[in-house]
Amino acid sequence: MTDRDDTFELYDLRVEVIATDRPMVCSHRAGDWFEVRGENLLFPADQAFSLYALAALLPLLPAKQRPTVASDWMTTDADIACPDPNCGARFRITRTGTRTFRHQDVTAVPLPSVSERPPAEGPPA
8 A cells, every 4th residue: 555545445235124033013114224335324215214223233334334354253144133122123234335435535634654554453363
């Protein structure tokens, strides 16, 4: 990476309500969805999405946006349970494509020069 290369990639995501053999007791409807593109959540017109389900999903979405190794559970696990223990809904998070961003377009913090950057961390030994 040169001093001029300030790009990074994030996955676009689609989060879809999936029915199971248990009844959905919240306001979920199978097939409802929203997308994550960069920092933005995009919802279809006239579609509601549970605040409580969204609150449970939000911490996972930035991690799912980032590249991971094949053995990481964040790579393999896609279905998340509704936070209501009595609800049978699941939310499937699917990586749908990648989008390239530039550091200078998403933060006011300057990117250090290559010589000033800390060494990249590898996996734990």
